[in-house]
Every structure is written in structure tokens, then in C-alpha cells.
Amino acid sequence: MGAGAVGCYYGGMLARAGHDVTLIGRPAHVQAIQQQGLRLQTRDWTERIALQATTDANGVASADVVLFCVKSTDTETAGAQMRPHLSPQATVLSLQNGVDNAPRLAAVLGRPVIPAVVYVASGMAGPGHVQHHGRGELVISPYPDADAFIAACAQAGIGVTVSEEVQGALWAKLIINCAYNALSALTQLPYARLVQLEGMWAVMRDIERECLAVAAAEGVAVPGDTWAAIEGIAQSMATQLSSTARDLMRGHPSEIDHINGYVIRRAEAHGLPVPANRLLHALVRAREAGHPPMPTASAP
Known part of the structure; x- marks a missing residue:
């Protein structure tokens, strides 16, 4: 949710590893991804990755895990758009700048949100084109069934550390x-x-x-x-x-x-x-x- 530079990087890496990913983003990015796939460019390789993309928050409807990557200024608005479509079993992780987004989003959704610290240098080079400049690991709070998400990330080459701090x-x-x-x-x-x-x-x-x-x-x-x-x-x-x-x-x-x-x-x-x-x-x-x-x- 919020497929800009961060969302497209992690979504692209997970899709590249064979996971079912939907990117929810702005119209220009979504149109480019629908037509040509996501162009993911790293220092070592560049690939076009086929995955689902939509501008509608109902794209979260069947998700087991939602990576919430919108700007801090849009937390409440995007959370309200997403709330009616979340399944009861979905896990929501906040991959955002700042320190208070997880509780702010939890208040909107009426359910727990897992805070995550993102260490990645990436940027959008054009519609549907994300450039990765370095790093990419996550630190997350512990939660039930975290092992499944950690395993999926490991398959995608994304390092995840679980921390109480x-x-x-x-x-x-x-x-x-x-x-x-x-x-x-x-x-x-x-x-x-x-x-x-x-x-x-x-x-x-x-x-x-x-x-x-x-x-x-x-x-x-x-x-x-x-x-x-x-x-x-x-x-x-x-x-x-x-x-x-x-x-x-x-x-x-x-x-x-x-x-x-x-x-x-x-x-x-x-x-x-x-x-x-x-x-x-x-x-x-x-x-x-x-x-x-x-x-x-x-x-x-």
C-alpha cells in the first residue's frame, strides 16, 4: 500500500522470488506496471517483473500481509481507504519514516500494526521504474506468524531482524x-x-x-x-x-x-x-x- 520507491522495491523483490504481490500506487506508476511490468534496477542487474498493480485500496482484499509504505502525511487517509478491504487475518506492517506511524495507523484501523524500520536506498526513476542504490534490510517487532513473513523475505533476498527494541x-x-x-x-x-x-x-x-x-x-x-x-x-x-x-x-x-x-x-x-x-x-x-x-x- 503506497507503492513508491520503498513499496516498489520490496514488492518487486518479493514478486521476483515468486510471491503473489499487488502494488497499490499512483496512476502513472500503475499504468506503466500493468503494461510493461515493474522495472527493478539494482547495481548488479535490471529486470522487468510481472505483478499486479492497482490504484484502488481494495487491492489489499486478499492479502495475508500488507506492507504500508505511504508517506507519513497520508497515514490516516490511506488507512481509512484500506480499512474496509482488509481481511481479519491480514497482518499490517508500517514501513514508513518517523516513529509514530504504527500507533497512528492502528488507531484508524482498529487493529494492531507492526512497526518496522526500513534501511534501503531506493528511488523512482520514472513511471514503473525503481532504482535500488543500496541496503534493503528490515527490523520488525515480534508478532505471531512472523516466521512466515521472514521466510518469504529470505527467499527474496531481504534480510529481516526481529527485535523487541x-x-x-x-x-x-x-x-x-x-x-x-x-x-x-x-x-x-x-x-x-x-x-x-x-x-x-x-x-x-x-x-x-x-x-x-x-x-x-x-x-x-x-x-x-x-x-x-x-x-x-x-x-x-x-x-x-x-x-x-x-x-x-x-x-x-x-x-x-x-x-x-x-x-x-x-x-x-x-x-x-x-x-x-x-x-x-x-x-x-x-x-x-x-x-x-x-x-x-x-x-x-
Whole structure:
């Protein structure tokens, strides 16, 4: 549900492994997939994969598992569209940016939603054409019958880890997104070039510290070394533009309210100052409100 770059990648990989997959997406993508199949392009191979595609939320009707991949801004709307068509036995996983989508979606659906952390670099290169730039693993909360989904993913070459600490992992990813998304959007630079700008690492360090303070106030233990993870992204996703950068380039609404904006709201609840996050959020919102789509910068 929400077959953009993330949904098309995971759906395409599962279909390539022989699983019955339906992509629910926007008309241009659906039409291209119906006519020519999904073009899935990785660093090592490119294939056209035959699978079902529709623009209608009733495409979830016979699903055993629904991968919910819509933007955070569309969670409630898409959930309401999907709700009448879900079978009672269907498992719904939220593969979205941000840390609060699973409970928001669960409230709309009136049923549990399994949070998942997505580590994949992918983008839509055109209608029905997804490019995979790297990674692709998932971390999910435990749930009954998770073994069947994990086995299906393993057949498709998708690594899945089950963890009781998904909330902390979601925060760890949120911190990375807070550090990169707005800055990549405002400069229209891919990550490796972004961090070469004077003073950029110091700004990102300020963002990370603010986010960690808010997470601590929320009672969330963020696993691992978040700064090392931020540094590593500049190498592992060197040529990647952030999703926020692509949204600004295309004149689409971004998820900034659910990235830096979420940190701001939770900081306000605890009386914490987050000036770096507040500035980036305000600048992205200003760009969304007052400027036309921006040309993309060429990757190195």
C-alpha cells in the first residue's frame, strides 16, 4: 500500500522470488506496471517483473500481509481507504519514516500494526521504474506468524531482524533523517557532497545532540553509536539525495513535519530547546510554501 520507491522495491523483490504481490500506487506508476511490468534496477542487474498493480485500496482484499509504505502525511487517509478491504487475518506492517506511524495507523484501523524500520536506498526513476542504490534490510517487532513473513523475505533476498527494541531503532533512524533530510533538501546535494561543505558536520552534530536529548526525555534508549551511523551514511549512500530533497525538487509536500517537526513537538512537550531542528524545519516549510520545484544537483 503506497507503492513508491520503498513499496516498489520490496514488492518487486518479493514478486521476483515468486510471491503473489499487488502494488497499490499512483496512476502513472500503475499504468506503466500493468503494461510493461515493474522495472527493478539494482547495481548488479535490471529486470522487468510481472505483478499486479492497482490504484484502488481494495487491492489489499486478499492479502495475508500488507506492507504500508505511504508517506507519513497520508497515514490516516490511506488507512481509512484500506480499512474496509482488509481481511481479519491480514497482518499490517508500517514501513514508513518517523516513529509514530504504527500507533497512528492502528488507531484508524482498529487493529494492531507492526512497526518496522526500513534501511534501503531506493528511488523512482520514472513511471514503473525503481532504482535500488543500496541496503534493503528490515527490523520488525515480534508478532505471531512472523516466521512466515521472514521466510518469504529470505527467499527474496531481504534480510529481516526481529527485535523487541524497534522503538529505539526507529528513533535511531529518525535522528539520521533529521541530520540529513532537510540539509540535503535545502542544498539539493547528495550526502557525500553535502558533508564536504564547511561547517556541515558541526551542524549535524548539533542536530544529533538535540534529538538524543529529546529521545532521553521520552524514555527511549537509542541503540548504537548514532554519530558513527550518521558519518557512515555519507559513505554507504554517497550519491543519494534525501526523500525531502526529491519532494522539493518535484514540488510535492514533504514529510518534514514528521521528521524534524516531530522532534520539535516532543521537545516542546518536555521544555527542551532544539534550535537546529527548528531552523531546518522552518526553512523547508518556507521552501515548500514559497518556491517552485527546484532543479536537482548532479551526483559526483
